Amino acid sequence: MTAAAPLGSKANPIAFDHESPAYAANWADEYRTIRESACPIAWSGAHGGYFVPSRYRDIVAIAQDSQTFSSAKHVDVATGEVTGGVLIPTIPFPTAYPIETDRPVWDAYRNFINRRFAPKAAEARRDFARAHASLLLDQVIETGAIDFVADLTGPLPAIVTMDLMGLPLADWRDFAEPLHEIVYTPKESPEFVAVAARFQAMFDRCLVELERYRNLPPEDNLLSLFAHAPFEGRRLTDDEVLGYCNNILAGGVDTTTALTTNVLAYLWRNPNEKRRLIDDPMLLPTAREEFVRFFAPQHAVARNCTRDTEVGGIPIAAGDRVYMPWGAGNRDPEIFDDPDRIDLARFPNRHIGFGAGAHRCVGSFIARAMFEEMIKAVLTRIPEYVIDLDSARRYRSIGTINGWMNMPATFAPGMRLSPAALG
Numbered sequence: 177m178t179a180a181a182p183l184g185s186k187a188n189p190i191a192f193d194h195e196s197p198a199y200a201a202n203w204a205d206e207y208r209t210i211r212e213s214a215c216p217i218a219w220s221g222a223h224g225g226y227f228v229p230s231r232y233r234d235i236v237a238i239a240q241d242s243q244t245f246s247s248a249k250h251v252d253v254a255t256g257e258v259t260g261g262v263l264i265p266t267i268p269f270p271t272a273y274p275i276e277t278d279r280p281v282w283d284a285y286r287n288f289i290n291r292r293f294a295p296k297a298a299e300a301r302r303d304f305a306r307a308h309a310s311l312l313l314d315q316v317i318e319t320g321a322i323d324f325v326a327d328l329t330g331p332l333p334a335i336v337t338m339d340l341m342g343l344p345l346a347d348w349r350d351f352a353e354p355l356h357e358i359v360y361t362p363k364e365s366p367e368f369v370a371v372a373a374r375f376q377a378m379f380d381r382c383l384v385e386l387e388r389y390r391n392l393p394p395e396d397n398l399l400s401l402f403a404h405a406p407f408e409g410r411r412l413t414d415d416e417v418l419g420y421c422n423n424i425l426a427g428g429v430d431t432t433t434a435l436t437t438n439v440l441a442y443l444w445r446n447p448n449e450k451r452r453l454i455d456d457p458m459l460l461p462t463a464r465e466e467f468v469r470f471f472a473p474q475h476a477v478a479r480n481c482t483r484d485t486e487v488g489g490i491p492i493a494a495g496d497r498v499y500m501p502w503g504a505g506n507r508d509p510e511i512f513d514d515p516d517r518i519d520l521a522r523f524p525n526r527h528i529g530f531g532a533g534a535h536r537c538v539g540s541f542i543a544r545a546m547f548e549e550m551i552k553a554v555l556t557r558i559p560e561y562v563i564d565l566d567s568a569r570r571y572r573s574i575g576t577i578n579g580w581m582n583m584p585a586t587f588a589p590g591m592r593l594s595p596a597a598l599g
């Protein structure tokens with residue numbers, strides 16, 4: 177009698193689907209089980225099959241070997257078939273730049289935008305973020321009711337990212353809504369077609385704005401940079417610009433929304449921790465990193481194996497896809513003491529919530545500033561908010577972004593700080 181193949185090997189896949197409701201409810205437990213099993217890099221048969229590493233060290237090793245584990249997306253010109261890229265399942269949107277490219281091509285695309293995201297550039301956006309967080313709260317403060325996602329954590333990152341891009345701020349809803357829908361709608365569901373059409377309309381709008389900037393003198397925003405600055409001695413093509421728009425809008429808008437919304441729920445459930453943060457604002461930087469670790473708002477991406485190899489004793493073959501759950505690495509007890517507990521003062525904190533290796537998040541400094549300004553605005557102006565958790569809904573699928581669709585809350589009404597209204 178031959179021994180059964182170990183659970184998690186290709187011959188005996190685990191029941192795992194990062195887009196399923198079961199995953200959304202129990203992801204940390206699912207990774208604990210995989211981590212402690214005979215196959216800590218397990219094979220799931222869902223979505224055409226993919227590996228699921230669960231240990232910090234394996235996820236980091238894969239992220240740091242971008243020659244073997246490619247992010248590149250390929251579109252077959254003849255058939256239109258899309259393969260590779262950083263999403264499982266693959267979706268037919270423009271290749272995202274720089275995230276869906278590999279070195280050395282990646283270096284050129286990343287270097288082209290790096291300066292706009294550097295710590296100093298991010299800090300320069302803080303006042304804008306603070307002012308808009310305040311204006312957003314002004315819109316609801318007299319009513320005593322807020323939907324955190326619709327009224328604050330969704331709009332603020334959308335407005336800041338659109339400002340960075342040079343997109344018209346008054347139309348932020350046309351961008352924020354498709355960017356939310358695209359991440360929580362399962363890619364194989366019937367609704368996805370309509371969602372994808374709205375997402376596409378957003379790109380069409382980006383092209384209109386790009387053309388406008390091409391006919392204007394250079395301005396200090398990314399679309400104007402894309403319109404005017406020479407890239408390797410030539411002008412960027414429309415497809416390349418759309419690739420940047422895809423990456424920067426998707427990266428900028430929903431991730432910080434998810435982080436801040438999770439944190440507002442956590443602080444409401446843990447009033448003593450909220451009080452600590454209010455009484456000691458110096459805790460905010462370590463708390464912020466701990467929240468990124470714990471919630472892993474950009475939950476995972478994917479890689480595509482380019483040659484037969486082995487990681488952590490598990491063979492991975494050329495052509496295999498690998499799901500890269502930053503959230504699993506962030507809960508690995510080999511690296512983090514008591515990983516399932518939030519410690520506002522955790523330091524050092526080697527979390528991989530902003531990724532690891534070359535593709536590490538370019539927007540992390542802007543994200544930190546936006547998060548801090550939203551949390552400070554809430555803790556200063558409506559600290560005693562009460563969330564209606566029974567009405568709040570998490571994303572149906574959290575396998576890409578660990579976010580919330582809505583989060584209604586009430587508070588003691590207060591006074592506006594500014595007479596100005598938002599568009």
Ligand code: HEM
Nearest residue numbers: 274275427428431432474477529530531535537538539543
């Ligand atoms: C809390 C908020 C955020 C989190 C948790 C987050 C997380 C991540 C992670 C994990 C990666 C690595 C992906 C990979 O390895 O393939 C990444 C890359 C990226 N992020 Fe963020 N992100 C956040 C906010 C932002 C913001 C605000 C922007 C832009 C305004 C942004 C733009 C990008 C871009 C362009 C990349 C691709 C970088 C490259 O490929 O070189 N992100 N992000």
